Structure formats: structure tokens, C-alpha cells
Amino acid sequence: MKQRKYPLFLALLLSLSMLLAACSEDKENEKKNHILNVTETQDIPSMDSVLATDAVSFNVLNNTMEGLYRLGESDKVVEGIAKGEPRVSEDGKTWTFALRDAKWSNGDPVTAHDFVFAWRKALNPKTAAEYAYIMYDLQHAKAVNEGRKSPEELGVKALDDKTLEVKLEHAVPYFKQLVTFGTFLPQNEKFVTEQGEKFGLEADTTLYNGPFTLAQWKHEDKFNMEKNPQYWDADTVKLEQIHTKIVKDTQTDVNLFERGVVDQIKLSSEFVDKYKGEKGFFTMKESSIFFLRFNQTKNDLLKNADARKAIAMAINKKGMADVLLNNGSVAANYFVPKELGIGPNGKDFRETSGEFLTTNIKEAKKHWKAAKKALGRDTFTLELLNYDDDSAKKSGEFIKWELEKKLPGLMVNIKQQPFKQKLDLEKKMDYDMSLSGWGADYLDPMTYLDVFVTDGAHNQQGFSNAKYDQLIQEAKTTLLLQPEKRWRAMMKAEKILLEDEAAIAPLYQRSRAFLKNSKLEGVLFHKVGADQSYKWAEFKE
CATH class of the missing domain: 3.10.105.10 (Dipeptide-binding Protein; Domain 3)
Structure with missing residues (x-):
């Protein structure tokens, strides 16, 4: 009798092993479907939003940070930390923004004071921010940047933790879109002060309030982002991780894509004719x-x-x-x-x-x-x-x-x-x-x-x-x-x-010209500001 039970036991054991293996494979596939692998030709020069001047920095900032508004599909302005439409005075010079309940990646609340601090910092002549001039529409901004007025005289005020008032020198019809730009991002004063000169130079010396956080930054090699559980709209974010490898040679990019190691690459001229008939080929x-x-x-x-x-x-x-x-x-x-x-x-x-x-x-x-x-x-x-x-x-x-x-x-x-x-x-x-x-x-x-x-x-x-x-x-x-x-x-x-x-x-x-994984959808490409947004990206079967 006992000998007859062994084949049955082995069969049950084999079935259980196959089931566990299938579950493990499903979990692995699910994990892969939430990790985006991409490449970049250059390292990030700075993660300090008031010092950033380049496409690489602004691209990473766009995906790890959020200002009053951000750019959505077709470069339309969509809600960020600001809720709804701003209240604009009759002369167009005073804009009042109501802020939502949002958090920094360390759990601190994002407040109107964070915007006041960052904007004053950007215009303080001691900061020497190259992009300070983009804020010159703010009342007294140019005078502050030239040292003729103190940063405290800048036309931006926290009426309370959740209300930001901005005064302009002149009515600026496109001001709502202007504040989607990286220089207008907020910063947490306490954290920035604690980090001192190290702020924005490493993944752990930067604080985030956007869809992702910069989890790893190995200079001149790679940088990885992870979904930010503290983000106010985290339910919209489908990707769990974004891995970016720094690759300066297109042939290496192509090899990585062909092996399935990366999901999206840029193509140089000699590869365009070869791949332009492929399903994943597109130009922007x-x-x-x-x-x-x-x-x-x-x-x-x-x-x-x-x-x-x-x-x-x-x-x-x-x-x-x-x-x-x-x-x-x-x-x-x-x-x-x-x-x-x-x-x-x-x-x-x-x-x-x-x-x-x-x-x-x-x-x-x-x-x-x-x-x-x-x-x-x-x-x-x-x-x-x-x-x-x-x-x-x-x-x-x-x-x-x-x-x-x-x-x-x-x-x-x-x-x-x-x-x-x-x-x-x-x-x-x-x-x-x-x-x-x-x-x-x-x-x-x-x-x-x-x-x-x-x-x-x-x-x-x-x-x-x-x-x-x-x-x-x-x-x-x-x-x-x-x-x-x-x-x-x-x-x-x-x-x-x-x-x-x-x-x-x-x-x-x-x-x-790009090649992408045919299952990848929802990556937004922008004509202004940062190149890409990954907030809405996902893999679909």
C-alpha cells in the first residue's frame, strides 16, 4: 500500500512545484511590467531646481518634483500642488493659488512657504542662479536679483500654509504655464538648510514631492527613480521604478534594446533606415x-x-x-x-x-x-x-x-x-x-x-x-x-x-527618432520645459 502512495505523492509535489514556479514567473513578469529601463547620454548636472539649467536635470526634476502645475498631454497645463484655477485680480497682476494637501518624500507637508523660500533663493544674487531672469515677471524680482532690494521684498507671500499670493510687475497672460517650469519648483527650507552645500548633489541629499523619487544616483553610470508613496496622486502612477543607464554610444543603446535590457532608446542616423519599419519606431x-x-x-x-x-x-x-x-x-x-x-x-x-x-x-x-x-x-x-x-x-x-x-x-x-x-x-x-x-x-x-x-x-x-x-x-x-x-x-x-x-x-x-517596447504607453513628450513625463507611463499587454 505504501509503495502505491509514492507516485501520487510525487505527482502532487511536481504539480505544486509547477504551480509555485508559474506564480513566481507571474510575479517576475508583473515586476518587469512595472519597471521602465531607459538610457541617457549624460549625467545629471544638478538636482537643485534653482541651479538647474539643462535638459537632463529638468527632465529628472520634472519626474521627481512638482510645482503649482505641470504639463500634461499636448502640453496642456494640469493640476499640480495647486488645486483648480488660480484667482486672478482684475488688472491681471495678482494671482492667488490654493494648495492641496501634499507631502514631501520625508513626510513633511508641502506648503506655500516652500514656494516662497525657493523663489526667493532663486532670485537671491548670492545664489547666482542662471535662470533667475525667468522669474523677472514677479514684482521686484529684477531688483532683488540685482541686489537693489532684499529677497523678502519679492512679490510672493504665503497667506497661510495652503494659500500662495503672487504679485507681478505686469499682467502676464501665460503666467500659469510659466510656473510649470523647473525654476518655479518649491523647496523644503529645513531640509535644504540641513544639507547645506550638499543639497541636490546626491540622491539622498535631495527631497522630492513628485511622482517619483531619485533612489540611486551613481555618477556618470546610472540613476534610478522609484515611485513616491507620499505623492498626492500616487494612484495614477503605474510604474514602480525607472532605471536610467548613461550610454554615450548609439550602437551600445541598440544592443541593449535588442537584448530587451532597455525599453526605449534614441536612434542616430545610421540606424534610422534599419528600424523605421519596426513597430516600436517613432519620431518626435x-x-x-x-x-x-x-x-x-x-x-x-x-x-x-x-x-x-x-x-x-x-x-x-x-x-x-x-x-x-x-x-x-x-x-x-x-x-x-x-x-x-x-x-x-x-x-x-x-x-x-x-x-x-x-x-x-x-x-x-x-x-x-x-x-x-x-x-x-x-x-x-x-x-x-x-x-x-x-x-x-x-x-x-x-x-x-x-x-x-x-x-x-x-x-x-x-x-x-x-x-x-x-x-x-x-x-x-x-x-x-x-x-x-x-x-x-x-x-x-x-x-x-x-x-x-x-x-x-x-x-x-x-x-x-x-x-x-x-x-x-x-x-x-x-x-x-x-x-x-x-x-x-x-x-x-x-x-x-x-x-x-x-x-x-x-x-x-x-x-x-526612437525605438520603444511596443507595450510601453503613456510616456508624454513635451515641446516646452522637460522633455518627458513618466507620471502616466505604463506597460500594457
């Missing part, structure tokens, strides 16, 4: 403009307008976009991108503002000859500051080849630097030319044009034009409620920047 048109900065303080050649025009007009921008990039990017004969702002006439800014510095080899040679004559020299050497990722390297080599071929006597030496170091060299103005990019912070041409006002924090190249400054100042103040005149002022400013001065050389408006 962005508002980012890539251009050459000309430092007018360091190299005599670049102080010469004819030399700048020669360089700007010598590069085959269409070839660069169509062949070298091959990802939907288009040649840019402008600085304000297409599809950014609709004017009072109902037309896109680009439709009415025209094109400048188009590729024209004959004109380039003419300006080059004039520059040589004015400087009394035939040979020149310029250093091109560049990023160190795979795509940027190819762009740098293309620019060097184009300029040396078409402008006789010019030699271009490329200096490739990691992202953070490159930004630092630009800030110190320790370069000749630099391959740079600028993305929109809000949906208005001003987010591009005010970059190059005299001594602007992001000017970083010594450009100065009094008429340009006047037009920008008027468009940001007295003309805000006169849309037709404001639009014309901005168009005149762009013409001065490009056609008259050639202060920069626009190259292309970027699109990017």
Missing part, C-alpha cells in the same frame, strides 16, 4: 534649436560680423539635417522654432518672421574675404567646443569639414567635453565657438529671444545690441497687452540677432 518633432555660439570676447575673428556671417552661411544645413541626422530634424534658418507660438493674426511666428542666414556659399565667401581684409590676415584657428556623445561628435566633424572646405585659411579644432564640463566652459566663456542647443521653457517666442539680451545669464558669448535689448524689454512689459505690436517687436529682434548681427549660426530644429 521638438522645439529645440541647435546652433553655433560665437564668443565675441575671446577671439578677434568672431568679433567681426562678416566672419560670423561667413561661418553661418557656409554650412550645408539641409545636408546636416537630412543625411547626417536623418531623424526628421529640419534645417533652421531661424532661432524661434516652427510650431511654437501663434500670433494675433492666427499664424505661426515662423510664417510671418521669415528666414535668415540661409546656406549660400557665394555670400559666405564674400563675407569671409571682407573679414580677412578687415583683420589683415589670411589664416585663422578656431576651437569648437562640443558635447562628447556619439551624435554630437558626428555633428562636430561635419561642421569642421564644411568650414575648412569652404572658408580657405580657416582651421577648426574640436574640443569634446562631458555635458557638465561643457556647460561650465560656456558659463565661463572659455571657448571660441560652441555647438549648443536651446529648448523652449514656455510656449512663446520670448523664451528664445530674451536669451541674448546684454549680460543675460544665458547669453554667455558677449553679444550686445541696444536696439535688440529695447525691443525685448518692450515685448516683455509695455506691449504684453498689445499683441500685434508685441509680435512685430519680437520679429524685429530676431532679424537683428540673425540677419544684422549673426550673433549665432542656427543649424537645425531637432526631431528625434
Whole structure:
């Protein structure tokens, strides 16, 4: 009798083992379906929202932090820490925001005082925040930033823990969208003070109030985010973790994707044709403009307008976009991108503002000859500051080849630097030319044009034009409620920047080609502010 029981026992044991294995596999699959694996070409320069200036930092901040509002689908403003619509005074200068019950990742409540502290910190001249100027619509902001008034005189006040009052210098119709930008994020004063100079430099020296927290940050290697259980809208967040590996080479990206190690990657030109028929292939048109900065303080050649025009007009921008990039990017004969702002006439800014510095080899040679004559020299050497990722390297080599071929006597030496170091060299103005990019912070041409006002924090190249400054100042103040005149002022400013001065050389408006896991849905791509939002992302069968 006992011998007959053994086969039955073994059969039951085998069935139980198979059931446990199946359950284990289901749990593993469920776990994988809540972990997003992606790559980034660069490390995070800073997690201090008032010091951040770059796309990588703002992207991580966007997913780990939250301001009064955030951007949702199609870049529409959706609720964040603020509940409902703000109350706006009749003259448009006083905005009052009611705040919801929200918490920081350490359990502290998010209050109106956190916004007051962060905004005062951003404008305090001791902070030296490069993006302080984006807050100049706030009452007394410019005076505070220039040290003429104390931070306590800034037009922002906590009426109580859950009510924030903001006073503006002028009525700003787009102010609600403006506060979705990273510089307007709150900070917990007690935590920031405790961390001191370490704040924002490591995962555990930063506090979070957004959909995710930065759980691990191994510099120049990887950074991982985890779902924030303290987030007020945590039920909406489906992903449990987001793992980001820093990968500078596209071939490595492709290999990781093919092996199923990562769920979404960017493709460089040589891989686009191979994968564009795949189910997971897609392209995204962005508002980012890539251009050459000309430092007018360091190299005599670049102080010469004819030399700048020669360089700007010598590069085959269409070839660069169509062949070298091959990802939907288009040649840019402008600085304000297409599809950014609709004017009072109902037309896109680009439709009415025209094109400048188009590729024209004959004109380039003419300006080059004039520059040589004015400087009394035939040979020149310029250093091109560049990023160190795979795509940027190819762009740098293309620019060097184009300029040396078409402008006789010019030699271009490329200096490739990691992202953070490159930004630092630009800030110190320790370069000749630099391959740079600028993305929109809000949906208005001003987010591009005010970059190059005299001594602007992001000017970083010594450009100065009094008429340009006047037009920008008027468009940001007295003309805000006169849309037709404001639009014309901005168009005149762009013409001065490009056609008259050639202060920069626009190259292309970027699109990017991606491959993604076909089950991945809900990742939002933005034309303004941060590149992506993962709050609504999930894997679907």
C-alpha cells in the first residue's frame, strides 16, 4: 500500500512545484511590467531646481518634483500642488493659488512657504542662479536679483500654509504655464538648510514631492527613480521604478534594446533606415534649436560680423539635417522654432518672421574675404567646443569639414567635453565657438529671444545690441497687452540677432527618432520645459 502512495505523492509535489514556479514567473513578469529601463547620454548636472539649467536635470526634476502645475498631454497645463484655477485680480497682476494637501518624500507637508523660500533663493544674487531672469515677471524680482532690494521684498507671500499670493510687475497672460517650469519648483527650507552645500548633489541629499523619487544616483553610470508613496496622486502612477543607464554610444543603446535590457532608446542616423519599419519606431518633432555660439570676447575673428556671417552661411544645413541626422530634424534658418507660438493674426511666428542666414556659399565667401581684409590676415584657428556623445561628435566633424572646405585659411579644432564640463566652459566663456542647443521653457517666442539680451545669464558669448535689448524689454512689459505690436517687436529682434548681427549660426530644429517596447504607453513628450513625463507611463499587454 505504501509503495502505491509514492507516485501520487510525487505527482502532487511536481504539480505544486509547477504551480509555485508559474506564480513566481507571474510575479517576475508583473515586476518587469512595472519597471521602465531607459538610457541617457549624460549625467545629471544638478538636482537643485534653482541651479538647474539643462535638459537632463529638468527632465529628472520634472519626474521627481512638482510645482503649482505641470504639463500634461499636448502640453496642456494640469493640476499640480495647486488645486483648480488660480484667482486672478482684475488688472491681471495678482494671482492667488490654493494648495492641496501634499507631502514631501520625508513626510513633511508641502506648503506655500516652500514656494516662497525657493523663489526667493532663486532670485537671491548670492545664489547666482542662471535662470533667475525667468522669474523677472514677479514684482521686484529684477531688483532683488540685482541686489537693489532684499529677497523678502519679492512679490510672493504665503497667506497661510495652503494659500500662495503672487504679485507681478505686469499682467502676464501665460503666467500659469510659466510656473510649470523647473525654476518655479518649491523647496523644503529645513531640509535644504540641513544639507547645506550638499543639497541636490546626491540622491539622498535631495527631497522630492513628485511622482517619483531619485533612489540611486551613481555618477556618470546610472540613476534610478522609484515611485513616491507620499505623492498626492500616487494612484495614477503605474510604474514602480525607472532605471536610467548613461550610454554615450548609439550602437551600445541598440544592443541593449535588442537584448530587451532597455525599453526605449534614441536612434542616430545610421540606424534610422534599419528600424523605421519596426513597430516600436517613432519620431518626435521638438522645439529645440541647435546652433553655433560665437564668443565675441575671446577671439578677434568672431568679433567681426562678416566672419560670423561667413561661418553661418557656409554650412550645408539641409545636408546636416537630412543625411547626417536623418531623424526628421529640419534645417533652421531661424532661432524661434516652427510650431511654437501663434500670433494675433492666427499664424505661426515662423510664417510671418521669415528666414535668415540661409546656406549660400557665394555670400559666405564674400563675407569671409571682407573679414580677412578687415583683420589683415589670411589664416585663422578656431576651437569648437562640443558635447562628447556619439551624435554630437558626428555633428562636430561635419561642421569642421564644411568650414575648412569652404572658408580657405580657416582651421577648426574640436574640443569634446562631458555635458557638465561643457556647460561650465560656456558659463565661463572659455571657448571660441560652441555647438549648443536651446529648448523652449514656455510656449512663446520670448523664451528664445530674451536669451541674448546684454549680460543675460544665458547669453554667455558677449553679444550686445541696444536696439535688440529695447525691443525685448518692450515685448516683455509695455506691449504684453498689445499683441500685434508685441509680435512685430519680437520679429524685429530676431532679424537683428540673425540677419544684422549673426550673433549665432542656427543649424537645425531637432526631431528625434526612437525605438520603444511596443507595450510601453503613456510616456508624454513635451515641446516646452522637460522633455518627458513618466507620471502616466505604463506597460500594457
